[in-house]
Amino acid sequence: MLESVRVSISEEIHSAEARRQALLLAQHLGFGRTDAYYLATAVTELATNLFRHAGGGEIQLRTLTRQNAVGIEVIAHDTGPGIANVEQALREGFSTSGGLGCGLPGVRRLMDELEICSEMGRGTRIRACKWAAIIQTVERQC
Amino acid sequence: MTEAVDFNVARWLEAQQEAVLDAWMSDIVSRWKKNYLHVVDTEHLHLQSRQLLEEIRKLFVENPNEFWEPTPDSKIVVLIRSLSTQRAKQGFKPADSTFYVLSLKRVLWRRLLQDRIAENKVALATCLAMIENVIDRLTLLIYEVYVETRERLIAQQSLSLLELSTPVVRLWDRVLMVPLIGVMDTQRARQTTERLLEAIAKYEATVAILDVTGVPVLDTSVAGHIMKTIAAAQMLGARVVMTGISPDGAQTLVKLGVDFSVVTTRATLRAGVAESLLLVGKRIVAVKDAP
Ligand SMILES: Nc1ncnc2c1ncn2[C@@H]1O[C@H](COP(=O)(O)OP(=O)(O)OP(=O)(O)O)[C@@H](O)[C@H]1O
Ligand SMILES: [Mg+2]
Numbered sequence: 340m341l342e343s344v345r346v347s348i349s350e351e352i353h354s355a356e357a358r359r360q361a362l363l364l365a366q367h368l369g370f371g372r373t374d375a376y377y378l379a380t381a382v383t384e385l386a387t388n389l390f391r392h393a394g395g396g397e398i399q400l401r402t403l404t405r406q407n408a409v410g411i412e413v414i415a416h417d418t419g420p421g422i423a424n425v426e427q428a429l430r431e432g433f434s435t436s437g438g439l440g441c442g443l444p445g446v447r448r449l450m451d452e453l454e455i456c457s458e459m460g461r462g463t464r465i466r467a468c469k470w471a472a473i474i475q476t477v478e479r480q481c
Numbered sequence: 482m483t484e485a486v487d488f489n490v491a492r493w494l495e496a497q498q499e500a501v502l503d504a505w506m507s508d509i510v511s512r513w514k515k516n517y518l519h520v521v522d523t524e525h526l527h528l529q530s531r532q533l534l535e536e537i538r539k540l541f542v543e544n545p546n547e548f549w550e551p552t553p554d555s556k557i558v559v560l561i562r563s564l565s566t567q568r569a570k571q572g573f574k575p576a577d578s579t580f581y582v583l584s585l586k587r588v589l590w591r592r593l594l595q596d597r598i599a600e601n602k603v604a605l606a607t608c609l610a611m612i613e614n615v616i617d618r619l620t621l622l623i624y625e626v627y628v629e630t631r632e633r634l635i636a637q638q639s640l641s642l643l644e645l646s647t648p649v650v651r652l653w654d655r656v657l658m659v660p661l662i663g664v665m666d667t668q669r670a671r672q673t674t675e676r677l678l679e680a681i682a683k684y685e686a687t688v689a690i691l692d693v694t695g696v697p698v699l700d701t702s703v704a705g706h707i708m709k710t711i712a713a714a715q716m717l718g719a720r721v722v723m724t725g726i727s728p729d730g731a732q733t734l735v736k737l738g739v740d741f742s743v744v745t746t747r748a749t750l751r752a753g754v755a756e757s758l759l760l761v762g763k764r765i766v767a768v769k770d771a772p
Contacts, residue, residue, distance in 0.1 A: 355664045358698060376698065376729040377736065383700040384737075431738055439708075441701040445737035 342367075342402045346386070349395040354386035357398040361411070364400055368409050370471050377449040378411060378469045384442040385415035385465060391436060393419025393463060403468060410451070410470035418462035425455050488604045490611055491541035493596070494534070494589075501588055502531060508584045513577065520571045529564055534585075536560060537615055548614045551622065558622065565623040569630035579623050586616040647673045649680040656757045657686045657719075662695030670706035674713055681719045688757040689714055692750050694725030704739040711744060720745065720760060724753035 344364065346357040361382040365375035382398060389396035396417030403410040422428045429447060434440035447453045452468040494501070506527060513521060536557040540549050551558050561582075568578045589612050599605050647669060650658045657680050659673060677689060691710070696703060711721045723746045726734070734741060747753040758764060 351666045352664065355697070373729050373732060376733055380698045380700050380733045380737070383698055383702075387700065387702050439701045439705050439739060441704070441737045441739055445701060445739075448736040448738075449733065 344400045346398045346400075347395075348386050348389045348398060351387070351390050354383050354390065357386040357400075358383045360398075361400055361413070364402065364411055365469075368402065368411065368471060370411075370469075374469060374471065378413075381446045381449040381467060381469070382413055384446050385413060385467070388442055389415055389417050389419075391438070393417035395419075396462075403470075405470075408470050410468050413450075413465075413467045413469075415465040415467075416462070417464075421459040421461055422455070422457040422463055423459060425457055429455075488598050488601070488608065489541075489545070490608050491538050491545070493593075493598070493608075494538045494541065497592060498531075498534060498538075501585075501592060502527070502534060504588045504592075505534075505585050506530060508588060509581060512580055512584070517571070517573060517577065529560075533557070533560055540615060541611065548611070549618065551618050557619075561619055561622050562626050565626040566630050569627045570634075573627075575624060575627045578627055579620050582616050582619045582623065586612060643669060643672060647676055649676045651680070651684055651686075652690065652754065653758065653761070653763065655685060655687045655761050656690070657681065657684065657688070658690040658692065658754075660692045660695060663697070665696055665703045665706055667702075667706070670703075670710070674706075674710045677710060678713055678717060681714060681717045686719050688760045689719050689721050690750070690753045690757050691721055691723045692725045692753070693723065693730070694727075694750065699726065699730045699734055699739075701737055701739060704734065704737070704741070708744075722747060722753045722757050722760075724748070724750045 342364065344360045346353065346360055348354060348357065358379045362375055362379050365378050370378065382400070386398050389398070394417075396415060396419065399412075399414040399416065401412040401414070403412050427433050429443050430440075431444050432440040443455075446465075446467055450467040450469050452466075454466040455463070456465075457463040506523075509526070509530075510518070510523065540557065543549075564581075565578055568581075590609065593599065593605065593608055593612075598608065642663075648660065650660070652658045657677065659677055661673065663669075665673075680686065681689065691707065693699065693703075693707070707723070711723075714721050721744065723741070723744050726746060726748070745756065747756055755765065
């Protein structure tokens with residue numbers, strides 16, 4: 340059961356399409372309502388960041404299977420300016436654009452896994468996973 | 482030999498006009514029969530097509546040796562634009578719309594190959610190339626117009642949607658209600674704020690209910706927009722009561738760390754209405770002796 344969806348983000352409204360696709364996939368995999376809502380919100384956050392901070396990018400959604408668990412992997416990829424300080428970007432209330440600065444820290448709490456790779460001037464790749472049955476939170480940085 | 486090279490496409494077309502038109506129209510009708518003939522007036526189609534054929538003939542007269550380049554205000558471009566705009570609006574698929582001129586090419590080619598001219602390879606090649614050039618240009622033009630028309634349609638629809646989905650309702654003296662429905666992007670958020678502020682000023686409202694039942698997800702950017710709306714309303718002296726946050730929405734907002742503690746929130750619109758009326762010193766009571 341390997342399904343993959345890509346949504347290209349170049350306008351603000353495209354984040355709604357990414358959200359819809361995430362919800363469809365979550366429903367298809369039998370995610371609970373709250374988990375599906377968390378996932379949808381996280382995808383919206385990542386997509387909005389692509390548009391707002393990187394001038395666009397792509398959201399990729401993939402089904403994950405692990406022993407008895409199913410999950411969804413979200414990859415937000417862009418070739419924008421990169422994040423200068425990932426730790427700072429993950430801090431509550433940090434925003435370079437007058438936003439609330441709640442997006443990335445929120446995604447960390449809404450999802451089960453979060454991994455951010457960013458290189459200045461080259462772009463950012465954020466990978467986040469949500470498992471249908473919650474497994475321990477794993478965090479990594481590279 | 483030389484006589485054949487001097488073969489004049491324009492003159493040939495003039496002589497063939499009726500036969501070409503007949504073959505072309507029957508080709509079109511058989512393809513469009515199933516999906517479009519109820520929207521196409523065949524008589525009008527004939528008239529249009531005859532006109533187009535005539536314009537193509539004139540092109541060959543005006544550009545006997547060189548390849549034609551379309552200019553925006555030439556008669557043929559205007560003609561093609563108008564009929565493909567119309568077809569895009571009528572719901573023609575782009576392939577069926579371009580079929581119109583591609584079919585003409587097929588008919589012209591077939592007739593040329595049957596003609597005496599086919600014996601002279603150079604003359605034939607020249608004629609085919611000239612016809613091909615014109616039809617190719619027209620095909621591209623039809624595509625372009627198709628995309629333009631659809632894009633305009635989409636832009637119009639999203640504008641109407643924008644107007645549709647940001648009503649500000651006057652609930653009672655000094656109490657307004659704004660039901661937010663659908664995706665709240667920056668443009669819609671700005672418009673909602675503007676309308677709300679106008680209404681607050683107009684009705685001297687002191688309370689505004691912001692109902693978010695219809696917002697698909699409450700993410701940080703929606704939350705940010707709502708905060709700004711609330712701050713602006715407060716500056717005009719109106720309190721905002723937010724309603725319709727679902728249990729999932731509430732949990733998500735907590736996970737996001739969005740601080741709505743400064744905002745008066747009520748779970749349901751009903752509770753929000755009661756609260757708002759209270760704020761202006763009113764209350765809904767049961768009528769005595771009602772059945
Ligand atoms: N894809 C990205 N490319 C470059 N910088 C990014 C990207 N995503 C996030 N950032 C940086 O990280 C910061 C924090 O992001 P976060 O989503 O937490 O807050 P925000 O987008 O500024 O506001 P909001 O609360 O509305 O999401 C951003 O202000 C921006 O500087
Ligand atoms: Mg953000």
